[in-house]
Amino acid sequence: MNYNETGGIMKKRANGPKIRVVLHILVWAILLALPLYSVKRLQFSSDFLLIYYSYTIINGLLFYANYLLLIPKLFFRKRRISYYLSALALIVCFYFVADISNNIVIGYLEKKNPEGLERRLPPPRGMRLRVPVAGPHVMGYVSSSLLIVFLSLGVKVLERQSRIEKMQEEMEKAKLNAELAFLKNQISPHFFFNTLNNIYSLIDINAEDSQKAVLKLSKLMRYLLYESEQGDTKLSYEIDFMKNYIDLMKLRMSEKVSLAVDFPEVNDDISIPPLLFIPFIENAFKHGITTRGRSFINIGLSSTSEVLIFKCSNSIAGKGPEDRQPGIGLENVKKRLALLFPGKHDLFIDKHDDEFRVLLNIKLS
Template identity: 40%
Template sequence: MLFYDIKYILPLKNHKEVFKEKIKFYLWVGLILLSFDLFVEYVSNTDVFFLKMANSIWLMIYVMIISFFIFEYSIPFIKFRWKRLLMLPFIFVFYIFMFSFGFYWWRNIGVSLHIYFAFTEYKSTRDALSNFFPRGLFSAIVIGIIKYSYDFRVLKETAQKLRIEKQEAELNYLKSQTNPHFLFNTLNNIYSLARDNDPLASESILRLSKILRFMLYQTNVDFIAIEQELKIMEDYISLEKLRYDESLIINFNHSIEDIKQEIPPLLLIPFVENAFKHGVSETRNNPFVDIHLSVQNHLLLFIVKNSTEKSPSHENSRENIGLSNLRRQLELLYKDYEVNVFQGEFDFTATLKINLKSHV
């Protein structure tokens, strides 16, 4: 697509702002072309440089006005409107006239106002037109090339900005889904304790308050230190342990080169939550959860293995909202990552690998 109207891709700007930006653009382009023209004039003849400068300014004003109407009104008026294409020959003839006779008349107006200095006397109007027409047309073509190159760059930057904003909105939506889902499961745990009048219910509420404080005040940022993610996982695991007796075996170990290394908040929790909700809670004999986190040379490896009584035929059912949202978040956040799940006969393993340097 060669021609397009830049005003349709400038978000949140009214017509007045767009018009001001267009005027500013043509002023800058006119100034650049004028500077180039003056440089040529200065090199060729310094004796009458200031008089030549006055002439160049006067003619450039005309070229910029005509170019403005060509590229901002005439071309947008006829483009992609087949019925208006019938007017194209008339518009073409009109601008040929404006760059020939109109240009010459503009020069004569300047002469009569004593702001244009005639260094050349033309024998005929034809000779004058043969001089002014190529100059005006060439200037308009150069302006058109600059304009559409500029518009294309703005279009590309705007599209990129809109894509990023869309991804951020989607990421925030996924987070807004994951957090209530995480909270809902935790409340279910507390409800189970309260229903049985378990004295551990009060302790679980205290731990939940810590988790809520974290979710309210620390998950609205793009990154947090891994040590913060570890702390929230420990609180969550402690909260889950309140529901089970000593038969539940939990192993949580980590090897982290730099605990200040940053990751998105609540990135790892869905794996742990999945292990308890869809694994341990459905295991009648020998429930266990093994969690290992390693971060070395910006490479994160997170493995969560839990007991289960589901057969491999149920593997597809394991893709719950938590893991589904996590996959999509990773797509938006990182270029180099890998998520693998394996359903064994009596266990389920989820593995996450991320190159933390590959953040989008």
């Protein structure tokens, strides 16, 4: 994973708590603003706001006492019995806090309005201005308090689950990037090893052609060192890379080898992971050329806005036992395809009699 990706993940983690704080503030702002509409719409006295806000503040304190203290310290640490007992004790404590607060508020309003608050401020249906210490209203308080406690529990659990899922996604992405980097780093040395072997064998045959081969190799190295390290690369760049590689291989081909290459003119809107097709081409030149008879290699690429199709076929030269092994290149490209295009690619490899065929379809959208 590169620095930018790491920084992006850290930034997302830092922004997560900020977003939650903003959402909490927004919800409470709506709850505090609702009675302002009700006072005008339903023609309640402005004194109703004081009572409403006192209840809302107490309920908010109950919500966050459970949300910030009991749930992280007890519930998430698997101390469930302690949590439920503490939540019950919290509800009882806040009942007395609510009763004291209610008496203070009502006492203040009665002093402000000596002729009688009940006549001046008729409470909404189901609400009493004073909270009795016993009776059906106690059950109403307990019910509403339980609702607040379980609401805060639900919010906290959902937030925690969301954080866990995001962390798992980030870890999977980091693991994927590490695996892709490992596979790509395996491909490059393998590619250079084969290419240098070809140039070495060419030196004894034709010194001038070997100089051309070194020049071609320098272009390939430039691509591998710079372009392929930028993440995805333009399809046109990848095609140029494959052409240079094929030109390098042609320097040591005899007239007995039939080579057909069909690369289309493509626009720069299509980007692909680098070095995606070169292992198949390497494999074709490694196993498809023989000095004992005629052989062939056919390479083709076509694309639309939705799919990319790569085809490669070659004769089987029938070399030594070590050349009949699939090799690290093909195994790596299979793993890369599985990681880069899960469910979006089809790879068909067929070895039949004296011919080896590869067909790769990649969905671009």
